[in-house]
Amino acid sequence: MKDNVLNLTVVLADGTIIKTKRRPRKSSAGYNLTGMFIGSEGTLGIVTEITLKLQVIPQETSVAVVTFPTIRDAASAASRVIKAGVPIGAMEIMDEVQMSVVNKSKSTKKVWREVPTMFFKFSGTKSGVRENIDLVKKLSKQCKSIDFEFTADPEEQKKLWSARKESLWSMLSLRKGDEEVWSTDVAVPVSRLADIIEVSKREMDELGLFASVLGHVGDGNFHEAIMMVDRALEMEGTCTGEHGIGLGKKKSLVKELGLDTIGVMQKVKLALDPNWLMNPGKVFDHPAETNPKGT
């Protein structure tokens, strides 16, 4: 999303209203304030207007669903597709637990195999899409893919994508009593994706937790009901690919970036918000309250 934000109107702590950029696509005019406000989780100002980039509607779109014997095979296919530079609109992974949840909840109009599954979206010209599907099929085969289903028909595309679309709701519908679903995310370099998914699934099983893995693997990001922050950091990853820091991951941010980097963020915040009014307590604490050990 952040790459689609062109400019913002922001109200600062002292009431000043600023715009972060003008119209041209390209600009080297000063600091990138658009980038600074995005992801600041409300700690630098209140965003009141956002101008987004529009994308051209592609001539052709298509969806493919590919099953694999293991999550490692599925993740390896994802990283092969990325390494081969195949243009992909979306690439999602769901483990056998998540596929079983979707299948059992009957929230879609399709019966699913309860095995690790990858979902791909392609877009572009007719011939480009066909070529990319063939490439992905070939790369998946090299990773022991079982079935390869694809369609360009709009209704069929919806049906094939429905498992991904309904995954959260299927999970929520399984709750009993006061059970809660805790959804969080990490991201690692794509080359470590298979490793972290495998390790975190094993550790969750050992802890006796019911957890599923699903992820937007195109950028090495996956979501899980339990935090695997330390594992991700060991793999040169990040404690959050998109959910953000908020209150829950403040300590993880210290582990990930270190106090020097957070010190720079605190200085930026103090310059814009000297009275620490904007969403206080989120992302990091006031320097006076920051414990050097981050505890």
Ligand SMILES: *[C@@H]1O[C@H](CO)[C@@H](O)[C@H](O)[C@H]1NC(C)=O
């Ligand atoms: C972004 O820039 C365009 C062109 O100057 C302007 O029309 C639009 O209102 C701006 N948006 C924001 C949120 O400042």
Ligand SMILES: *[C@@H]1O[C@H](CO)[C@@H](O)[C@H](O)[C@H]1NC(C)=O
């Ligand atoms: C500024 O940051 C935004 C958001 O990360 C990014 O989309 C944009 O390309 C950046 N602009 C420049 C000039 O670097």
Ligand SMILES: *[C@@H]1O[C@H](CO)[C@@H](O)[C@H](O)[C@H]1NC(C)=O
């Ligand atoms: C998937 O769900 C269908 C319909 O409920 C069921 O018949 C089928 O056995 C399920 N698949 C597996 C592998 O359990």
